[in-house]
Amino acid sequence: MAGRPGTGGTTRRGRTFTRLTRSRPVLMYHGVGRVGVDPFALFVPPDRFAEQMRTLRRVGLRGVSLGELGDAAARGDADGLVGLTFDDGYRDVRTWAAPVLEQCGFTATVFVVSGLLDGENVWDPPPRRQLVDAADLRDLAARGWEIGSHSVTHARLTEVDPGRLQHEVAASRAALSELMGVEARSFCYPYGAVDGAAVDAVRAAGYTYACAVTRVAGLPTILATPRIGVTGRDRGLRLAAKLVLRGR
C-alpha cells in the first residue's frame, strides 16, 4: 500500500485507534508453536497467533519492529502502528510467525541471545527449545525483521557487576552488528530486569531503543519501553482491550 514512510498499511481507523486511546502499544511475544509442556506460558499456538495478527489488521493497525516504531514516533508519525517483539529467538518464530507477518505486511523485532545462537534456552529449566542460528536471522532480516540484542547469555542485568553488565550489553551488540552487517539498534532486558545502571550501559553501548516488560518509574521510556504480554488466551476483543488499556 502506498503512503508516507511509517503510515503505509495503516488505515484511518487504526490511526484513530491509537490517537484516541493515546496508546503506542508494543506487544511482547516469546515463542509461537505447538508445545506439550510450557511451564511459563511462553508459546502461542500458530493458529491463535495468526488470528491475533488478523485482529490487529481488522482494527487497522500495522505491526512493525521496535526500531521502525521508534523512528516513526520521532517523526510524530506513529499513529496506527503497533510494535511487535519476540524475546529469546526461538526457531519456531521463524517457522510460524514470520510467514504470517509477511502475509499481513507486518514486521517485528526478534531479540536474540548472541552467545547462544543455534543453541537452546539453557537459562530456563527444561524443556529445552531450539534457538535461531545465523541463517534464520538472515532469513528474518530479508523479510524486514529487526534483529535486536537480548544480551550475550540472558543474564539478569540488575544482579551482575559493572564489567559483566557492560560485556552483556556491548559485546552482544558488536556480535550481532558484525553478523548482520548493520548496527543493532534495539536491546531487550532479560527477565525485564532493568535499573538505572542497565539503562546507562545500554545507552553507552550505542543502542537507540530498549524494551522492558513493565513501566519502571524514573527510567526513560525510549530505553525502558513497557510492553503488553500476549498469550494464547488473548483473542478478538480481549486483545483489542489490552491494547487500549495497557498500551499507554
Ligand SMILES: [Zn+2]
Ligand atoms: Zn528472555
